[in-house]
Amino acid sequence: MKRNRRSAPLRGAVIIVLILLFLLLAAYYLLAVYYRSGFSLNTWINGVYCTGKTVEEVNRELIGKTEPPTVVISTDSGWDEAYDNVIDLGGLGYQCDYLAALNDYMEKQNPFLWVDNITFHREHRIEPEISYDEAALREAFERTCVQGYSRMRSGEYVLEISEESGWGRYDGLTHVIDMDRAFALVEDAIARGQYEINIDRLDCFYDIPFNQEQEETRRVWEKLQAFLDCDLSYDMGDAAESPNAVQLSYFLQHVYREDLKMEYPVLDEAGQFVLDEGEIRAYVAGLAEKYDTYGKERAFQSTRGDLIQVPGKGTYGTTLDQDAEVAYLMENLLSEELHDGRVSSRVPIYERQGFVRGKDDIGGTYIEIDMTQQHLYYYVDHELKFDTDVVTGNTGRRMGTPEGVNYVYSKQKNRTLRGPGYATPVKYWMPVKGNVGIHDAGWRSEFGGEIYKKSGSHGCINVPKDVMGELYDMVETGTPVVMFY
Numbered sequence: 001m002k003r004n005r006r007s008a009p010l011r012g013a014v015i016i017v018l019i020l021l022f023l024l025l026a027a028y029y030l031l032a033v034y035y036r037s038g039f040s041l042n043t044w045i046n047g048v049y050c051t052g053k054t055v056e057e058v059n060r061e062l063i064g065k066t067e068p069p070t071v072v073i074s075t076d077s078g079w080d081e082a083y084d085n086v087i088d089l090g091g092l093g094y095q096c097d098y099l100a101a102l103n104d105y106m107e108k109q110n111p112f113l114w115v116d117n118i119t120f121h122r123e124h125r126i127e128p129e130i131s132y133d134e135a136a137l138r139e140a141f142e143r144t145c146v147q148g149y150s151r152m153r154s155g156e157y158v159l160e161i162s163e164e165s166g167w168g169r170y171d172g173l174t175h176v177i178d179m180d181r182a183f184a185l186v187e188d189a190i191a192r193g194q195y196e197i198n199i200d201r202l203d204c205f206y207d208i209p210f211n212q213e214q215e216e217t218r219r220v221w222e223k224l225q226a227f228l229d230c231d232l233s234y235d236m237g238d239a240a241e242s243p244n245a246v247q248l249s250y251f252l253q254h255v256y257r258e259d260l261k262m263e264y265p266v267l268d269e270a271g272q273f274v275l276d277e278g279e280i281r282a283y284v285a286g287l288a289e290k291y292d293t294y295g296k297e298r299a300f301q302s303t304r305g306d307l308i309q310v311p312g313k314g315t316y317g318t319t320l321d322q323d324a325e326v327a328y329l330m331e332n333l334l335s336e337e338l339h340d341g342r343v344s345s346r347v348p349i350y351e352r353q354g355f356v357r358g359k360d361d362i363g364g365t366y367i368e369i370d371m372t373q374q375h376l377y378y379y380v381d382h383e384l385k386f387d388t389d390v391v392t393g394n395t396g397r398r399m400g401t402p403e404g405v406n407y408v409y410s411k412q413k414n415r416t417l418r419g420p421g422y423a424t425p426v427k428y429w430m431p432v433k434g435n436v437g438i439h440d441a442g443w444r445s446e447f448g449g450e451i452y453k454k455s456g457s458h459g460c461i462n463v464p465k466d467v468m469g470e471l472y473d474m475v476e477t478g479t480p481v482v483m484f485y
Contacts, residue, residue, distance in 0.1 A: 096128035149177035166249030237357025314404025324349040389448030394456030406432040440468035
């Protein structure tokens with residue numbers, strides 16, 4: 001009987017495959033046994049390569065690369081910048097240890113699944129057990145912004161007024177901090193690896209009930225807040241002015257209440273605030289000082305290019321009616337319409353008002369008379385519309401045209417100008433200051449130059465007859481007239 005010659009090589013191949021499988025399984029098992037005492041293949045913890053290393057070895061490496069953390073304490077109450085809110089645990093005997101976390105990780109590791117890690121980079125994060133000088137940490141914690149809470153007079157509710165911020169309130173009844181609980185919660189956060197801690201977000205505050213006097217003070221504070229939320233806005237032309245919180249605070253009379261040990265607003269029999277007329281008058285006087293222009297020297301940009309300081313001797317300018325505005329505020333400051341949430345824009349009452357309102361009440365429409373260059377310019381909205389040579393007052397006879405900012409207060413035609421020894425008819429007359437005005441001068445054939453020094457007018461501004469009519473028709477009553485040398 002013949003044997004199959006092909007079966008022998010086949011059996012040999014099978015035997016070889018079985019041997020290889022056995023060797024592979026043996027190698028797999030041996031590696032699994034190896035990883036039972038060390039970390040599995042491709043394991044990374046906190047940036048440390050751990051494969052094959054023992055718990056103790058990895059713990060030493062992790063401790064070596066761990067920097068002592070800094071703890072940052074903050075609040076929502078705006079005190080942060082006033083204190084040193086960074087606590088360096090490295091200066092408080094800080095120590096760390098990862099053994100517990102590493103052992104826990106090792107217990108959960110299945111060494112027979114090391115093959116899963118061949119194609120994967122396994123990065124893990126663990127937190128250490130830490131220790132530090134607890135008393136030193138408490139001391140450092142109490143030096144941070146939390147001391148703003150700890151220094152509060154717990155149990156007090158007090159009104160205060162200052163020249164820096166006006167009416168304010170000290171509330172030692174609500175949001176009172178429990179320092180022991182706050183510190184315990186901070187320690188708990190540090191243990192969990194949380195190093196940025198906002199005290200106001202922690203459950204460490206409580207409220208103290210109000211007594212009868214404190215409840216009444218609380219109601220007065222609410223009324224103060226409503227009063228300080230004032231909607232008054234003065235329209236000053238080129239700007240708006242509103243009393244600020246400090247000014248509004250001092251608009252109210254206040255006294256020191258010995259029975260309550262605090263400053264307190266004066267209330268009338270109806271329980272309403274009492275206004276301080278002196279403070280209100282001082283506020284209005286401040287507006288007048290800032291915006292009144294009548295009688296004040298002015299800086300004026302001339303057409304010839306230089307900045308002229310025009311003396312405050314003219315007839316033009318703005319003067320606030322201070323008595324009228326004080327009366328308005330005394331009557332209306334406590335009214336609901338100034339505290340209903342809608343801005344109340346008010347144009348103040350004036351004793352004297354310029355062509356435009358504001359600090360620059362000359363504006364862009366004015367007549368400029370340059371008496372050195374003997375030239376008149378007329379601008380409308382800052383655009384030159386008319387100019388001509390003129391002749392002004394005779395300086396040789398001490399009749400020079402006066403400097404100042406004046407205005408056209410009237411316009412007349414066919415007027416006879418009279419003075420000592422003369423009566424001169426003119427066709428167009430625009431007075432600007434007393435008997436000084438702008439008019440045509442048909443008797444003159446030349447204008448400009450230095451005529452005014454020896455043969456000038458009695459003080460008026462002489463304009464060529466053939467152009468005066470054009471200027472007269474263009475200019476409105478009230479137009480500023482800036483006159484300077």
